Amino acid sequence: MGIAACVVLLVLAALIVAQARALARCRFWCKSCGQLFALPWTKLLFRQHVNEEWRLTCPHCGHKGWCIARRNGKDEDTK
Numbered sequence: 001m002g003i004a005a006c007v008v009l010l011v012l013a014a015l016i017v018a019q020a021r022a023l024a025r026c027r028f029w030c031k032s033c034g035q036l037f038a039l040p041w042t043k044l045l046f047r048q049h050v051n052e053e054w055r056l057t058c059p060h061c062g063h064k065g066w067c068i069a070r071r072n073g074k075d076e077d078t079k
């Protein structure tokens, strides 16, 4: 393990965190109860996903399964 390997690992970690933080600005739609919900980025690390569908646990009904991400945070997402 040289310095280059450490730098690569740091960059990868930063990318994973950046993706999770961007995702925390989205809302997720539960297919089971129909509620929209948001999750803190710490709960969005290392989640399985296919396109816009993410494998999450709904905080409203406790359903574990695929939830659709909606990027509609107009008031928060100004970038």
Ligand SMILES: [Zn+2]
Pocket (backbone or CB within 6 Å): 030, 031, 032, 033, 034, 035, 058, 059, 060, 061, 062, 063
């Ligand atoms: Zn639900």
